[in-house]
Each structure stands twice: as C-alpha cells, then as structure tokens.
Amino acid sequence: MGPAIVLDDVSLRYENNIILEKVSATLDAGQCHVVMGPNGGGKTSLLRSILGLTPFKGDIQFQWQQSKGKIGYVPQKATFEPSLPLTVLDFILLNQSRSPLFFNFNKKHKVKALQQLARLGMEDRAMFRMGQLSGGEQQRVLFAQALLDDPDLLILDEPTNGMDEQGVRYFEALINDLVKEGKTILIVHHDISAVRRLQATVHVVNGMLLESGQAEEVLKPSKIERLFNHYRHHSSQQKSEIS
Amino acid sequence: MDTLRLLASQGAEAGWLSESFSYAFMINALVAALLVGPLLGGLGTLVIAKRLAFFSEAVGHAALTGIAIGVLLGEPPENPIIGLFCFCMIFALLLHFVRNRTAVPYDTLVGVFLAVALAGGAALLMYVARKINIHMLENVLFGSILTITDFDLLVLGLSCLLIIVGLMFTFNRILLASISPDIAKVRGYNTHFYDYLFVMMITLVTIAAVKIVGAVLVGALLLIPGATARLMTKSMGSFVLLSSFLATLSCIIGTLLPMELKWSIPSGASIILVSASFFLIATVTRIVGRK
Known part of the structure; x- marks a missing residue:
C-alpha cells in the first residue's frame, strides 16, 4: 500500500519570486x-519539493x-545525447543493477529489464539508442524505469x-x-x-x-x-x- | 618485474622478440602501457558521457604546476609525486566545488582555472629551472618511457587497482548521476559523492599516466579512444570495452613503434598519434559507409 502525503504550509521561493505559498x-x-x-x-516545483529535490519551507x-x-519518479524530460551509445536496455539496466554495463553478463537482469519494457510496449526498441527515440518513446522508457522496483509511491x-x-x-x-x-x-x-x-x-x-x-x-x-x-x-x- | 625483464631479454637474445625487448626500460614502459591503457580508455567513456573533456585536459596541464611545486618543496626532480598528487587533487576538487556553487558556465570556469594553473606553473618554473635540467620538463610535458621506474609501476599498479575496484561498484551510478541526476537522487544515490569520486578517479589516472603520456597529452588519451569507440559501437558495454582496447593498443604501438623505427620522438606524442590514426580511420569508414 502506498503512503499518504501530508503537506503543511509548504512555501517555495526563488530569490524574490514566490513559486508556492502556504500549500497545505x-x-x-x-x-x-x-x-x-x-x-x-x-x-x-511542488513535485520536486515532495521528492526532496528542491529546498522549501x-x-x-x-x-x-x-x-x-519505494518511490518511482518520471521526470518531465531527460536529455539524452543522440550520439552516446546508450541503448534503451542499457538505461533500464543502469537503474536496475549495480553490475557495470561493461561487465553485466547476468541474463536475469536483462530478462527483467525486457519485461519492464514490454509493460510499456517498448521491448522492440530495446536496442535503440535513447537519443534516437521520440519524446513520447523516451517518456515510456522513463515510466518503465520508474516501475522497476515495484514502487509504492x-x-x-x-x-x-x-x-x-x-x-x-x-x-x-x-x-x-x-x-x-x-x-x-x-x-x-x-x-x-x-x-x-x-x-x-x-x-x-x-x-x-x-x-x-x-x-x-x-x-x-x-x-x-x-x-x-x-x-x-x-x-x-x-x-x-x-x- | 625482474623475472619478466629477464624472460624478455632471453627472448630477444634467442631472436623470438625484437632487440627492443632486451632493454629493461622498454619492458617497464610496456607494463605501464598495459596498466594505464584500459583505465584511460574506460574512464574516457565517462568523460565523454559527462562532457568533461576540457576538465581532463585542465587537470593534465595542472600537473606541470604540481611538479614545479614539488621540486621547489624539495622533492626529487625526477619524481615529485607528492607535489603532483596534492596540487592536481586540490585543483580538480576546488574546480568542481566552485562549479557547484556558481552560475558561471562550466567551460568558462575550467578555462579560468586552466589559465591560472598554467600561469602559476610558468612562474614557478623560472625558479625550478635553477635547480634542475630544464630538458627534464619535456619528459613531464610529453612523456618519456625511459624514466619509468619500478616505483612508478608500483604507484601505477596501485592506482589502477583502486580505480578498477571503484569503477566496478560505481560505474552505473556515476553514469546515471550524469544522465539524470534527479532520477539518481530519488533512487537515494548521493550524486555529489559520485561526481567528486569521478573527479578524483580522473585526477588519479592523470597523475599515474603523466610519465608515459605526458601532462599535456594525457587528456587526449582519455578522449580519443572513447571518441573512436563511440563511432563504432551500439551499446554502452561495447563502447567501454572497445575504448579500453583501443587505448591499450595505442599505448603499446605508440611505445614500440619509435623504438623499432629508431624515431626520436616522445612516447606521449607517438601514443596520441597512433590513437588519432584510429580515430581518423573510424571517421573515414563511417563517412564512406553512409554514402
């Protein structure tokens, strides 16, 4: 079961700019x-405050x-350089396992990563470079990444x-x-x-x-x-x- | 090492190996190449992914100042390792610390630090020149296989071991922290820790490789094999492995070639030229392949 989240007087400013004020x-x-x-x-900003990614009052x-x-997070966007040979499968493995990508011969890891991609209909893109995918496809991969640990939130x-x-x-x-x-x-x-x-x-x-x-x-x-x-x-x- | 040198010498005498292998310094240089090559190639892929090419160049140039400081503080001119290590590490960590606390673009900041380090080095060298043979500086700038000692190999071996063990546990996290720091933070990874750890690894390998590749050129060997491998690979695993292989091959060929052909050029320059030729071949192949 996921958690309840209680916000109490959450305020956020960037210099003089008020972003959020007393959100409860x-x-x-x-x-x-x-x-x-x-x-x-x-x-x-509210999401980032909840995740602890930005300071707030x-x-x-x-x-x-x-x-x-566990918490799963899908950011608004991530920038992937098109020329970097980081495949969709690499990206999922990166989030899933500590075994370095150049030394990861564990078939179980790959099977699990492909299963996660299949949940989002992305298994046929597993060997594509992240930077080659469209924005919507990248979002799907980011979603698959967020589901990896079976998060509660x-x-x-x-x-x-x-x-x-x-x-x-x-x-x-x-x-x-x-x-x-x-x-x-x-x-x-x-x-x-x-x-x-x-x-x-x-x-x-x-x-x-x-x-x-x-x-x-x-x-x-x-x-x-x-x-x-x-x-x-x-x-x-x-x-x-x-x- | 003595056994290895003896075996190589016997091999050369028996005619199985070329005459170059009968020299002890050559065996030292080849062992150093085999140690430092895979490491520079492997770390180079992260340098490319993190866009830190200019940073690694700057650390290489800071080595010059570190050596000058070491000599001035009384270290042996042929091996001022404490001055070199301390200055490069402080330079790299301070640069990264300031980067995290200022809005100045990173390349501008690296440029400023690089200029200060070089200016400081140039000023200090005036004093150092009175104490040592100024030609010794050429060895520092462009590498010299003649000067590699057993102690250097020990330092190099320990540095390599430390970095390889570190990389085995942290490679994925360092990469994720650079590609998507927010996801890494939500997963509970301390992204600042992994950033600083990587900076320390780059600094350590730069210092370890100064004698063989040279301070000015060590950054290039972090970069060129990775740039070549990026053109030829389709996944991150093969990218790292190919980059390591190309860097090692460049180090070995670049060390052997001048000896075999009796060219009087520094080992660093020769290694970089071999590495650059691989890059050229890969680029041409890629361009021709597209047509």
Missing part, C-alpha cells in the same frame, strides 16, 4: 492524485502504512508529453492497474479530458492550492475558466506587491 493538503494513500494548473503555477510527511516503501511529471494515442492508452491502463494494487500515484497533468478518464483526485495549483476534489467536481466547465485563468490575477497581484 493531505494526499490520501492508495489513490491517484493529479496536480493541475497553468504554466508557471508551481506544479513541478514548511513540512512534508510521508505516512507509510508499514515500513518505508509513483510520482510523474507530465508523463504523456509527446506520447501518441497508443502510448497514452498503455499509460492510462497501467495507472488504473497500479491504483487497484493500492499504490499512491501523484501526477502533474495538463490534459483535462485525460484527467477525467483517470478518475483521480484533482488539486489545482497556481502559486497556492486553489481547489482539491474529485475530477468531476473540480473540472466542471463553469469552474475551469476561473481556476486556469487565475494566473493573470495572481501574477498581476504579485507584480503590484513587488512594485
């Missing part, structure tokens, strides 16, 4: 949570059901960016399966119709937490414009405060 929320265990909001609203607690579990930053329809279908089916297994899932997403399909708890963030609730409640057409246009009000408010 409880993300229930074993559910899918989607963070939405306009560009620059602090969605990725306030408190974030993971309430694990038993002992501390999965955190994904815009995982369907650049994915084709088939990729999105794989992704949504997997998320539904993982929620059924009791994992806690936290996703930054910007596609409203896709989020409705996921049946998740939605948290709208724009410098602060604007609203939380079930997708069908938060993403009502009457609310969407107000929540997602808030950016202009917020930034103009900030500018007037600074000046």
